[in-house]
Amino acid sequence: MKGATKGERTAQRILDAAEVLFARKGYEGASLRDIAALAGIHQPGLYNHFASKEDLYRAVLDRGLQPLVELMGSLLGARIPPADMIDLPARMTDLLARHPNIAALLMQSMHSVADAGALIAREWLDHLLDHGRRVNEASDLEGDDTALMLRQIALFNLCCGYFWAEPLVTRLTGASALSADNLAVQKRMLEQIMRAFAA
Numbered sequence: 001m002k003g004a005t006k007g008e009r010t011a012q013r014i015l016d017a018a019e020v021l022f023a024r025k026g027y028e029g030a031s032l033r034d035i036a037a038l039a040g041i042h043q044p045g046l047y048n049h050f051a052s053k054e055d056l057y058r059a060v061l062d063r064g065l066q067p068l069v070e071l072m073g074s075l076l077g078a079r080i081p082p083a084d085m086i087d088l089p090a091r092m093t094d095l096l097a098r099h100p101n102i103a104a105l106l107m108q109s110m111h112s113v114a115d116a117g118a119l120i121a122r123e124w125l126d127h128l129l130d131h132g133r134r135v136n137e138a139s140d141l142e143g144d145d146t147a148l149m150l151r152q153i154a155l156f157n158l159c160c161g162y163f164w165a166e167p168l169v170t171r172l173t174g175a176s177a178l179s180a181d182n183l184a185v186q187k188r189m190l191e192q193i194m195r196a197f198a199a
Contacts, residue, residue: 141198
């Protein structure tokens with residue numbers, strides 16, 4: 001955040017804290033008081049940056065997921081070459097690594113009751129799935145609509161599940177899911193899977 005104003009840096013600290021606590025405790029369980037404390041500010045200071053808890057939750061999701069939508073959108077408009085499709089999950093993994101707790105928020109939304117956070121996250125999930133469907137349609141991957149949708153779900157699970165299972169990755173490999181070595185292995189496996197899909 002070089003060159004950012006003090007207010008911009010504070011807003012990013014709040015977003016970072018909120019992402020962590022929403023992922024750990026869910027939308028209902030994460031309090032604005034706890035988010036403010038983790039961000040190192042007083043709770044009233046949150047309202048200088050975000051109007052409400054819902055506004056903050058939306059901002060967390062927007063920050064983490066908009067780059068994925070933009071990446072998929074950049075591929076649309078023409079037939080997508082196989083090499084771009086093979087590379088797509090690895091590029092998505094790099095984007096998710098910037099905000100690894102976003103995967104937990106999406107997973108929670110699929111299993112959560114209809115609280116405000118789950119509904120907001122489901123809107124994003126639907127948006128991502130729609131972009132994924134459009135990318136599949138523009139690719140040379142073969143299969144009927146059901147096969148393409150199931151392939152999309154499998155890739156979603158592989159990309160997001162890796163970050164959601166971070167404690168397990170750390171326990172089994174001895175290094176964080178965000179370590180350069182583990183990320184490189186994950187991206188190589190995704191490439192191998194995509195090559196099998198394209199074969």
